[in-house]
Amino acid sequence: MRAPRLRTLLYAVCLLPLFAGCSSDAPSGIAAPDGAVYSSQNGQRLTLVSGNGQAGAPGQVLPQPIVIQVTDTRGRPVANGVINFLAGGDASADPRQTRTDAAGYARAYWTLSSAMGEQTLRVSGNGGTVLVTANARKPAGITLVKAGGDGQTSAAGTVLIQPIQLRALRDTIPVSALPVTWTVTGGGRVDIPVTPTNAGGYAIVRWTLGPKAGAHTLTARAPGADPVVFTATASGPARGAVLRIAPDSLVLQAGTTGAFTATLRDAAGAEIPNQVIVWTSSNAAVAVVDSTGRVRALTAGTVIITARLGALSASATVRVRSGPSTLRISPDSLVLALGSTGTLTAVVRDAAGNVVTGQTPVWTSGARVVASVDAAGTVTGAGTGTTYVTATVGTLTASARVRVVPAPVTIPLIQNRVSSTGGYIDVSSRDVTLNFWIHASERDVTTMTMRVRSPRGHVEECGNVDAENWFRDEFRCQVYLSRGADPGLWRVDRVTVTKNGQTVAYSSADLDRMGTAGRAFSVLGTGTDVQAPxxxxxxxxxxxxxxxxxxxxxxxxxxxxxxxxxxxxxxxxxxxxxxxxxxxxxxxxxxxxxxxxxxxxxxxxxxxxxxxxxxxxxxxxxxxxxxxxxxxxxxxxxxxxxxxxxxx
Incomplete structure (x- = not known):
């Protein structure tokens, strides 16, 4: 009688391993023979394919997505299975829930929490649950390293022979696109004050020493790194060198500008290039000079402009005449049609009535909704009404009256019978008669004509047609396209409108400016296809x-x-x-x-x-x-x- 009981116990022992994997959905963390982490449950297997064990900065997205695959007991992919990605704390997964694709894959991007150290992402589905781990760590700092050009000697005011080279590294890895700011002492300069590092982590500049002999420094700074200081020694000008300034004098109107150049030459007369010149004015109330030698005249008088290079100097005289006293706009009024343009000219004269050249007026409109004006004085009618356009030169101002009236007849809309996908027609196997309805912006138009042009230049015309409606602002025009006509994008090439005995012709460019809807249509046909969709x-x-x-x-x-x-x-x-x-x-x-x-x-x-x-x-x-x-x-x-x- 004990044999059946023993048999039952044996069956139970044999079946126990089959049910053990289905008793809980706790994370398994089981390693497959190929090293993957997986979980098996409900006849399915959930495998962590990639994305485990990454490292990244706290609060940042990991570079690689977390990829999961779900298969059945035979290793076949399970599609449309729900997969949940659950991150703890202030971490997140995108998406939090998704479904497997036809190959059984699902993926999400994991944004780490702000905490440092190891973090866990729980991934669950019908095949069970697996845990994904990542390490959040602070990124390594940036180190700036001298890579060349330090400790050179050159004449004061000259460019160093070797370029200054700096390299940015993070744990021996080059840092690219890092902005490096350069600061010079001793009055010199660099050619690029802020230099981004290249793909190799290098920032390279050319250093021009200041005008004084002695020690000079160049400091490089970058975000997240300690500054680095380069040094150089400037020697005085060579014996017998001469500094010359040209021209030796200038006569300027108040409010205008002029320019001087200074040249250093050796005892043999050869030019010594790349010098840093210091410019000064004897009376900044009359005229000022900038670091390039450009002079701005302010008020009537005479000043001395001096160029200095170390112990050398050279001077020139600037005489400033009285500035402009009157400003006039020509014409003093404009009448524009809506959308049309006109030009105003500002004329500046001195106290003697002479035209003062070199003056650039600043143009402004009193109401840009009525008329706008650009830097050249071109006025465009923007809306009906009246406003004033003003020119300003220094302290002088002048204004012109601008009146904008309604525009003549325009063409806001052209419709054809075929409207789907932009209005295409098919001439592959038959002739087509295309009806156009042309809408005018004004009533009481007498007649209208229209011409269309193919991509290859073939034209078809219709008109003179009479109005279709009582208001005389809508016209119907027929265009005949024969079988085998040019395929492609046809455009309305010209529209003429006659009203009150006057005829106005509009080109395709005019229709573009009007924004005429329906000014092109597509034609399907046959032939050699050389154009992409x-x-x-x-x-x-x-x-x-x-x-x-x-x-x-x-x-x-x-x-x-x-x-x-x-x-x-x-x-x-x-x-x-x-x-x-x-x-x-x-x-x-x-x-x-x-x-x-x-x-x-x-x-x-x-x-x-x-x-x-x-x-x-x-x-x-x-x-x-x-x-x-x-x-x-x-x-x-x-x-x-x-x-x-x-x-x-």
């Missing part, structure tokens, strides 16, 4: 169409062979970039269709900025369109978006 517009969407996932819609067109593939790249907070492969809504190789990008963005994680869209057609033509290039189509076809931020 174009991106027409970008629109964000948020809703339930794709199970509450956010998606971006791109209007992409290829004129001949069709779009094969497209990929968009975005940049989010902290400079993080993400890319996605776009999916066509119109099957394979569409020539004009909407393409969708589904992104795993969390609500409130933005903003995300569009960086570029890469496209390829069936003929192998490829292009990468930047966000700025795509934005140019915003006023031609439809509005387009560059930044996306989805709300919960």
């Amino acid at each position: 174009d991106v027409r517009n970008v629109w964000p969407h948020q809703g339930t169409r794709y199970a509450d996932r956010y998606y971006i819609q791109f209007g992409i067109i290829d004129y001949i062979s069709g779009v094969r593939a497209a990929q968009a790249t975005f940049r989010g907070p902290g400079g993080v970039t993400q890319s996605c492969n776009l999916t066509s809504t119109d099957g394979a190789l569409p020539r004009a269709a909407d393409w969708l990008c589904l992104m795993p963005w969390r609500a409130g994680s933005g903003p995300w900025n569009l960086v570029s869209v890469s496209v390829e057609d069936a003929a192998g033509n490829r292009a990468t369109h930047t966000a700025q290039q795509i934005a140019q189509w915003g006023g031609v076809f439809e509005s387009t978006f560059q930044q996306f931020e989805f709300r919960p």
Whole structure:
């Protein structure tokens, strides 16, 4: 009777190891034969693939992501499994929860807490729990090391023969892009006062000694490092050297500037270059001089300008005449149409009525919403009304009256019958008659004509057409495109408008300045495809169409062979970039269709900025369109978006 009981006990003993792994979800920390850390539970195995044992600064993101893989008992990947990343204290994981991909992988970036020492990240899923460790430690300090050019001797005021070289290191590793600030004693200078270190950690400058003989110092400073001091010795000028100044005199109007140059020559007359000259004025109330020898005349009188180099000196005379006494603007008034420009000129004269040259007026507008003015005196009508534009020279001012009146007839909108994806039409297999509706900004227009031009220069025209409506501000114009017409982007090349017996012609450049919507349209056709697809517009969407996932819609067109593939790249907070492969809504190789990008963005994680869209057609033509290039189509076809931020 004891045999069955014994058999039962044996079964229990044999089954015990099978249930032992399922009795708890505590972290396992088991090392696999290949050295990986894993946990097994519920018929699945959760393996820590990479990212364990990293080191980083407290409060910073670790350089490598934490990568987890989930497999079943046969080693096959488990997709769509929920993985949780739990960090303690003020540490964080991004994302905190995610799902495994088709290969069973899930990943997250770990931001360490502010505490020093070893830290732990708990990763759990249906396959159990594993612990990831990292070490938070303070980054090593930066050391500045002299790498060359110290202790040289040269004549006072000259450039040292050897450049000054400094190297920045952190634990023997070069530090690049570190700003090094240089400070000189003794009146000298360096060619680049703030120098960033290069890829090898080096900062290199050329040091010009001051004008006095003796010891000179150059101090290098950088954030997080102790300063380093270079020394040099300056000797006096060579025996027989002469300092000369040119010109020997200047006559200036008050308020104007002039310049002197000083040259050091040896006993043989040869120039000794790269000298540091000290410039002074005998009367700073009449004229001042800067370190380069440039003189600014202030009031009437005479001064002596002196150049000094050590014990050598040279002088020149500056005579300052009375400055300008009157300022006039010509013309004294302007009448501009809205959006048009005119030019004002400021004329300065002295007390004798002579024109004073070299004066640069400062232009300002009393109301920029009515008229704006640039530095050259060009005035642009911005809004109907009246204002004054003022010129200022020193203490003198003058103003001109500017009146802006409504502009003549403009063309705000051109519509055609085909509107999807920017208004394309297909002439691959048939002739097409395209109807345009041209809208004028003013009523009672008599007639209108329009001309369109293909990428290869072929033109088609329509007109003179009469108005379609009672207000006489809307016109319908037909353009005939034959089968096999040029494929590509066609533009409205010219529009003429006749009102009150006057005809005005607008070029394509004029329509661009007006911002005329619909001034271009796309034509699909046949032939040799040598042009990559174009991106027409970008629109964000948020809703339930794709199970509450956010998606971006791109209007992409290829004129001949069709779009094969497209990929968009975005940049989010902290400079993080993400890319996605776009999916066509119109099957394979569409020539004009909407393409969708589904992104795993969390609500409130933005903003995300569009960086570029890469496209390829069936003929192998490829292009990468930047966000700025795509934005140019915003006023031609439809509005387009560059930044996306989805709300919960």
